[in-house]
Amino acid sequence: MKTFDVVVIGGGPGGMTAGMMLNQMGKTVALIQESQDSFGGVCLNRGCMPTKSLLKAAKIHRDAKQAYKYGLDLQVAPVDLKRLRAVTDEDLNTLRMMIQGMMGSAQVATFRGKGCFQSAHEILVSNPDGSTELVRGGQIIIATGSESVELPFAPFDGQHILSSDQMLSNTDLPKKLLIIGGGAIGCEFATLYHSFGSAVVLVEALETLLPREDQEAGKALQAAFENQGLEVKTGTMIEHLTVENGQVKVKYKDIDATVTVDKVLVGVGRKPNVAGLNLEAAGVKTERGAVSVNQFMQTSVPHIYALGDAIGGLMLAHAAEKEGQLLAMNMAQGTNIPLEESAVPRVAFSYPEVAAVGVSNATAGIRSFTMPEVPNGRSVVDKVTPAFVKLFIEEETTVIVGAIIISEAATEMIHEMALAVENRLTLGQVGKTVHAHPTHSTSVVKAVHHFN
Amino acid sequence: MKTFDVVVIGGGPGGMTAGMMLNQMGKTVALIQESQDSFGGVCLNRGCMPTKSLLKAAKIHRDAKQAYKYGLDLQVAPVDLKRLRAVTDEDLNTLRMMIQGMMGSAQVATFRGKGCFQSAHEILVSNPDGSTELVRGGQIIIATGSESVELPFAPFDGQHILSSDQMLSNTDLPKKLLIIGGGAIGCEFATLYHSFGSAVVLVEALETLLPREDQEAGKALQAAFENQGLEVKTGTMIEHLTVENGQVKVKYKDIDATVTVDKVLVGVGRKPNVAGLNLEAAGVKTERGAVSVNQFMQTSVPHIYALGDAIGGLMLAHAAEKEGQLLAMNMAQGTNIPLEESAVPRVAFSYPEVAAVGVSNATAGIRSFTMPEVPNGRSVVDKVTPAFVKLFIEEETTVIVGAIIISEAATEMIHEMALAVENRLTLGQVGKTVHAHPTHSTSVVKAVHHFN
Numbered sequence: 070m071k072t073f074d075v076v077v078i079g080g081g082p083g084g085m086t087a088g089m090m091l092n093q094m095g096k097t098v099a100l101i102q103e104s105q106d107s108f109g110g111v112c113l114n115r116g117c118m119p120t121k122s123l124l125k126a127a128k129i130h131r132d133a134k135q136a137y138k139y140g141l142d143l144q145v146a147p148v149d150l151k152r153l154r155a156v157t158d159e160d161l162n163t164l165r166m167m168i169q170g171m172m173g174s175a176q177v178a179t180f181r182g183k184g185c186f187q188s189a190h191e192i193l194v195s196n197p198d199g200s201t202e203l204v205r206g207g208q209i210i211i212a213t214g215s216e217s218v219e220l221p222f223a224p225f226d227g228q229h230i231l232s233s234d235q236m237l238s239n240t241d242l243p244k245k246l247l248i249i250g251g252g253a254i255g256c257e258f259a260t261l262y263h264s265f266g267s268a269v270v271l272v273e274a275l276e277t278l279l280p281r282e283d284q285e286a287g288k289a290l291q292a293a294f295e296n297q298g299l300e301v302k303t304g305t306m307i308e309h310l311t312v313e314n315g316q317v318k319v320k321y322k323d324i325d326a327t328v329t330v331d332k333v334l335v336g337v338g339r340k341p342n343v344a345g346l347n348l349e350a351a352g353v354k355t356e357r358g359a360v361s362v363n364q365f366m367q368t369s370v371p372h373i374y375a376l377g378d379a380i381g382g383l384m385l386a387h388a389a390e391k392e393g394q395l396l397a398m399n400m401a402q403g404t405n406i407p408l409e410e411s412a413v414p415r416v417a418f419s420y421p422e423v424a425a426v427g428v429s430n431a432t433a434g435i436r437s438f439t440m441p442e443v444p445n446g447r448s449v450v451d452k453v454t455p456a457f458v459k460l461f462i463e464e465e466t467t468v469i470v471g472a473i474i475i476s477e478a479a480t481e482m483i484h485e486m487a488l489a490v491e492n493r494l495t496l497g498q499v500g501k502t503v504h505a506h507p508t509h510s511t512s513v514v515k516a517v518h519h520f521n
Numbered sequence: 522m523k524t525f526d527v528v529v530i531g532g533g534p535g536g537m538t539a540g541m542m543l544n545q546m547g548k549t550v551a552l553i554q555e556s557q558d559s560f561g562g563v564c565l566n567r568g569c570m571p572t573k574s575l576l577k578a579a580k581i582h583r584d585a586k587q588a589y590k591y592g593l594d595l596q597v598a599p600v601d602l603k604r605l606r607a608v609t610d611e612d613l614n615t616l617r618m619m620i621q622g623m624m625g626s627a628q629v630a631t632f633r634g635k636g637c638f639q640s641a642h643e644i645l646v647s648n649p650d651g652s653t654e655l656v657r658g659g660q661i662i663i664a665t666g667s668e669s670v671e672l673p674f675a676p677f678d679g680q681h682i683l684s685s686d687q688m689l690s691n692t693d694l695p696k697k698l699l700i701i702g703g704g705a706i707g708c709e710f711a712t713l714y715h716s717f718g719s720a721v722v723l724v725e726a727l728e729t730l731l732p733r734e735d736q737e738a739g740k741a742l743q744a745a746f747e748n749q750g751l752e753v754k755t756g757t758m759i760e761h762l763t764v765e766n767g768q769v770k771v772k773y774k775d776i777d778a779t780v781t782v783d784k785v786l787v788g789v790g791r792k793p794n795v796a797g798l799n800l801e802a803a804g805v806k807t808e809r810g811a812v813s814v815n816q817f818m819q820t821s822v823p824h825i826y827a828l829g830d831a832i833g834g835l836m837l838a839h840a841a842e843k844e845g846q847l848l849a850m851n852m853a854q855g856t857n858i859p860l861e862e863s864a865v866p867r868v869a870f871s872y873p874e875v876a877a878v879g880v881s882n883a884t885a886g887i888r889s890f891t892m893p894e895v896p897n898g899r900s901v902v903d904k905v906t907p908a909f910v911k912l913f914i915e916e917e918t919t920v921i922v923g924a925i926i927i928s929e930a931a932t933e934m935i936h937e938m939a940l941a942v943e944n945r946l947t948l949g950q951v952g953k954t955v956h957a958h959p960t961h962s963t964s965v966v967k968a969v970h971h972f973n
Contacts, residue, residue, distance in 0.1 A: 082958070113898075117959050122902040126591040132581045133588070133595050139578040140608035143585050144596035156592035160902045167896055387958040414957040424957065444619055446565075450574040450612045481933040484954070484962040485940050491954040494944060502936070502943040505866040505876065506534070506839040507569050510936040 071178070073099040075400065076192055076206030078184040078346070081110020083377030083389030084212030085168075089175045090397035098177045099204050101184040104197040107165045108172060108179075110214050111378070112386040115234040118164055120257055122157040123237070124418050127264035131420065138452050148265045150240040157237075180204065186351040189370055208372045208400060211353070211360055212389070213346060215339035215378035220249070223310045223335060229317050230310060230333045233258065243267050243331035247319055249307055250336035251278040253417040256290070258334055260419040263299050270300045270328065272321075277303055279417060283429045285439055286473045289457045293421050293475065296454075341379045357381070364407040366396050374400070388413045411470075412491035416480045421454060424483035427471030427490040428461045435470060437461045438520040443512035453477045456512035460486075460496075460520060467496045469517075478509040485513060496520055523630070525551040527852065528644055528658030530636040530798070533562020535829030535841030536664030537620075541627045542849035550629045551656050553636040556649040559617045560624060560631075562666050563830070564838040567686040570616055572709055574609040575689070576870050579716035583872065590904050600717045602692040609689075632656065636665075638803040641822055660824045660852060663805070663812055664841070665798060667791035667830035672701070675762045675787060681769050682762060682785045685710065695719050695783035699771055701759055702788035703730040705869040708742070710786055712871040715751050722752045722780065724773075729755055731869060735881045737891055738925045741909045745873050745927065748906075793831045809833070816859040818848050826852070840865045863922075864943035868932045873906060876935035879923030879942040880913045887922060889913045890972045895964035905929045908964035912948075912972060919948045921969075930961040937965060948972055 073096075077088040080102030088100040106114045126148070136143040172179070182196040187203065194202045217232035219225055227235045233254050246262045248255045251273030263269045271294065273280065277287025278294075278301065291301045306322035310333055319328045341359040348354075354361045354369040359381035366374045376396055377389030388410060399406055417423040431437040442455040456476030463470050472486035489499050496517050504511045525548075529540040532554030540552045558566045578600070588595040624631065634648040639655065646654045669684035671677055679687045685706050698714045700707045703725030715721045723746065725732065729739030730746075730753065743753045758774035762785055771780045793811040800806075806813045806821040811833035818826045828848055829841030840862060851858055869875040883889040894907040908928030915922050924938035941951050952969045956962050 112958070118898055118902060121899065121959055125903050126593060129584045129588060129591050130593055133585050133593070136581060136585070138608075139581050140604040141578060141582055141585070141600065142598035144598075146594035146596075148593065152592040156590075157902075163901050164898050167898075167901075385958070387955055387963075390958070391955045410955075413955045416957045416960070446570055446616050446619075447573065449615050449619070450570060450609075451577050478930060478933045480957055480960050481930045481962050482936070484934070484956055484960070484965075485936045487956070488937050488940055488946070488951060488954050492944075492946060492950050494940070498944050499940060502940050503839055503843045503862075503865045504936055504939070505868045505932055506564070506837070506842070507573055508868070508932050508936070510933050511839075513936075 070191070070203045070205050071099065072205040073097045073178065073207070075099070075208045075210060076204055077101065077210045077212055078192060079110070079212035079214055079377070079379070080108035081212060081214050081377060081389060082112050082386040083393040084210065085109070086390045086393030087210055087212065087376065087397045088177050089171070090394060091401055092175050092177050094397065094401035096401060099180060099206065100177050101180040101182065101192065101194055101204070103183050104181045108168050109164065110386070113161065113164055113168070115237055117386055118161060119157050119237045120261070121418060122160045123153060123261055124257065126153050126156065127261050128420070131264040148242065150242055150265070154238065154240055183345065185345060186347045186353070189351045189373065208374065210396065211346070211368070211373065211375035211379050212377050212393070213342040213379045215341050215384055217335070218338045218340050220307070220335055220337065223333065225335070226312070229312045229315070230335060233334065233336055236334045239332070245270070245330040246332050246334065247272065247317070247328070247330040248334045248336055250338065251280065251301070251303065252336065252338065253279065254336040255334070256417045256419040256423070258336060259294065259299055263297065264420065268300075270302065270330065272305050272307060273303045274306045275304065279423060281429070282415070282423070282425050283459055283473050286423065286425070286457060286459060286475060289441060289475055290419070290421070290423055293454055339378060339384055341381055343379065365399060365405055366392060366408060383410065383413060383415065385413065385415065412487055414483045414487050416483065418480060421475050421477060422479040423473070423475050424479040425471070425473035426483055426487045427469070429471055429473065431461060434464050435461050436464050438516065440516045440519060443515050445507070445509065445512050445515070447507040447509050447511070448477070450507070451477060456509065458512055458516035460516055462496060462520065468493045469496060469499060474513065476509055476512060482510050482513055485510065522643070522655045522657050523551065524657040525549045525630065525659070527551070527660045527662060528656055529553065529662045529664055530644060531562070531664035531666055531829070531831070532560035533664060533666050533829060533841060534564050534838040535845040536662065537561070538842045538845030539662055539664065539828065539849045540629050541623070542846060543853055544627050544629050546849065546853035548853060551632060551658065552629050553632040553634065553644065553646055553656070555635050556633045560620050561616065562838070565613065565616055565620070567689055569838055570613060571609050571689045572713070573870060574612045575605060575713055576709065578605050578608065579713050580872070583716040600694065602694055602717070606690065606692055635797065637797060638799045638805070641803045641825065660826065662848065663798065663820070663825065663827035663831050664829050664845070665794040665831045667793050667836055669787070670790045670792050672759070672787055672789065675785065677787070678764070681764045681767070682787060685786065685788050688786050691784070697722070697782040698784050698786065699724065699769070699780070699782040700786045700788055702790065703732065703753070703755065704788065704790065705731065707786070707788040708869045708871040708875070710788060711746065711751055715749065716872065722754065722782065724757050724759060725755045726758045727755065731875060733881070734867070734875070734877050735911055735925050738875065738877070738909060738911060738927060741893060741927055742871070742873070742875055745906060791830060791836055793833055795831065817851060817857055818844060818860060835862060835865060835867065837865065837867065864939055866935045866939045868935065870932060873927050873929060874931040875925070875927050876931040877923070877925040878935055878939045879921070881923055881925065883913060886916050887913050888916045890968065892968045892971060895967050897959070897961065897964050897967070899959040899961050899963070900929070902959070903929060908961065910964055910968035912968055914948060914972065920945045921948060921951060926965065928961055928964060934962050934965055937962065
């Protein structure tokens with residue numbers, strides 16, 4: 070049996086970061102990655118990266134269709150999803166090679182198979198060829214990520230009712246697509262397929278899109294989507310779906326009519342990958358499907374840690390990465406720095422982009438200010454909708470504790486606000502900072518100047 | 522004679538800002554704007570805004586020509602500069618209406634004519650209809666902006682040898698364009714016409730492009746331009762230009778060959794608009810063609826102030842705006858806050874974009890660190906060159922005192938660095954801030970993490 074200081078189960082952004090840092094800091098490390106994926110996790114293989122590759126193509130296709138607005142003459146052929154997916158696969162290969170390069174420079178022992186606890190220190194790795202191998206870790210990190218949640222009445226069939234994973238491989242452009250779930254995943258796919266020319270219906274059970282975010286922003290995003298011709302149904306539940314003659318009949322709850330679509334994307338959320346880990350053998354406790362951890366990412370078994378999507382919460386690649394860094398530092402240096410995720414940016418690469426950081430509610434002592442359409446010359450020459458900017462400040466100090474932006478380039482602009490939230494900068498400190506003209510970022514400082 | 526607390530000569534970003542703020546703070550204000558332009562100055566009429574409008578069209582045209590990289594099929598017609606300019610004019614009209622709206626809500630008396638000092642308190646306004654009007658100001662602000670510098674051997678003819686103003690109105694796409702001057706203006710026009718399909722030669726007398734910026738960055742930009750097929754000749758002077766048979770023969774200094782091009786853009790810089798102001802009548806002193814001011818923007822005559830391009834220096838719209846804000850505050854509130862421009866971002870909206878803030882030289886006590894190609898998944902899926910990031914820190918404190926970025930979205934990304942420089946944040950304070958994945962901005966924090 071091979072023995073390591075630390076065994077990491079899962080080679081996504083969190084597990085890889087922790088494993089490689091621990092190795093750099095002198096620990097012997099094993100990294101177990103299931104064989105159907107490369108290292109990089111859902112993010113690289115079936116999440117952030119393939120969606121962003123397709124969203125870039127969607128942006129160029131969308132711009133081209135509106136070329137007349139810019140005085141240009143372009144003939145736009147319908148998209149061929151097979152070709153787009155081939156380009157995405159090339160991108161992913163490049164990214165996998167980059168990751169292989171990073172891995173190659175680290176001295177981490179890699180295992181390509183499914184890991185499963187045998188005891189609190191032993192993991193059985195089942196290799197794709199059927200063989201098994203037992204590895205022992207002085208400490209263990211569970212970084213197994215998450216998978217798409219299935220609706221009980223709508224099992225994924227990969228053709229008519231699809232998960233986001235399946236939708237990314239889909240090469241058949243639906244005339245009409247229904248998306249269940251108005252979170253970041255649903256909004257990004259809505260932009261993707263609407264840009265490609267599908268009629269899109271986006272359904273969210275709660276009252277606003279991006280329901281974890283500020284409601285005013287959710288409504289502004291909905292208005293922007295509706296202006297583009299997307300159909301958005303918030304506060305709407307699905308009662309059942311029926312596949313019939315190659316189409317899907319959708320029955321809404323409490324609404325008498327049905328609607329028929331070509332495909333349904335179920336994007337109602339993700340759940341931690343804990344089934345099959347045999348956590349019981351190690352004595353690791355879960356809560357509502359996620360591995361339970363304290364603020365040091367320690368599970369109910371002191372030498373076993375967990376991070377990333379496996380512990381629930383934000384379920385973002387960059388949050389997992391941060392957790393991996395912190396955990397590795399704490400484990401290698403014996404420190405006890407608690408996890409603090411209040412300043413982790415939350416982004417949707419939809420059109421328009423949405424980005425938020427910090428608090429999203431004006432609770433006691435917090436005051437908010439909204440500019441629903443910040444006047445900005447850059448929006449005029451770019452022919453895009455003016456930015457929506459909402460800021461949250463601590464009343465006593467005027468420290469900026471939260472922000473949400475809907476704008477062209479919002480996913481870049483948010484980092485100024487992230488820096489402010491993380492370092493507790495005030496309205497005055499941001500307001501005195503000169504912003505370059507003419508940029509989208511001036512919308513942020515205008516909101517700061519007008520805050521009242 | 523009409524009398525005002527403050528008379529502002531020049532309705533560009535600096536003059537307008539100062540005038541409107543002073544009025545809000547209770548002063549009576551006259552704003553004199555020459556009649557051939559709307560309020561908004563060079564920035565709106567012949568600078569930032571029309572270039573950005575055209576650069577947006579250039580970006581969409583450029584993306585369309587590379588659509589195959591994204592798996593898309595687009596037929597791209599040659600650009601028609603007449604159509605593009607018509608779109609730009611529409612944009613400018615929208616912007617002018619926005620400015621009129623702002624002006625309308627302020628109680629500033631506007632004069633549309635050329636202002637000229639009669640004494641230290643009196644300005645004669647010459648109206649376009651030939652009539653004149655005398656206005657008196659208790660205090661006066663000179664905000665007359667700047668104009669393109671002409672080369673002694675190459676006077677602007679508007680057809681073959683053009684200023685940037687003239688180039689913006691040009692509707693005749695040159696097969697071959699020579700641009701003299703590798704500063705921000707030259708680099709933006711190089712991107713513009715190269716994107717539209719002209720063969721472009723960009724000539725800079727000094728050793729690197731963007732010669733006021735870090736040399737390593739200037740060289741990186743040059744390499745990026747050359748990779749795109751642009752011809753860049755740094756360290757090269759022009760001896761003379763001859764217009765012959767509708768073309769321009771260019772003779773370089775110290776190089777034996779000549780080159781023939783269709784048009785020449787002279788973008789060697791701008792000079793303050795002080796001629797015709799009759800500064801002598803007021804006793805206002807100039808130095809090297811610019812109005813001399815102290816750190817409170819006060820001229821040699823204590824009740825006369827100057828700001829923006831008229832005082833030389835950075836010559837940026839957002840610097841003038843900041844100066845206008847500070848000056849108005851000092852004048853209205855009797856404070857003496859000195860002008861501090863170390864954290865004013867400097868940007869070129871070329872392709873790739875360049876953005877800098879703070880110091881650009883590693884002098885004593887300052888240490889720099891360069892990542893010439895930051896690995897970033899976003900660059901891969903966007904199919905763009907990886908970012909160049911160079912940071913300057915104060916060795917003793919690790920405070921970030923300067924940064925220069927060459928990247929897609931650099932002009933937005935720079936604001937995180939501007940906030941850091943303005944508020945003296947350290948590598949650690951920026952480094953602990955989580956950046957959203959996958960964004961271009963992660964390149965900044967990667968450089969911060971790798972700084973050594």
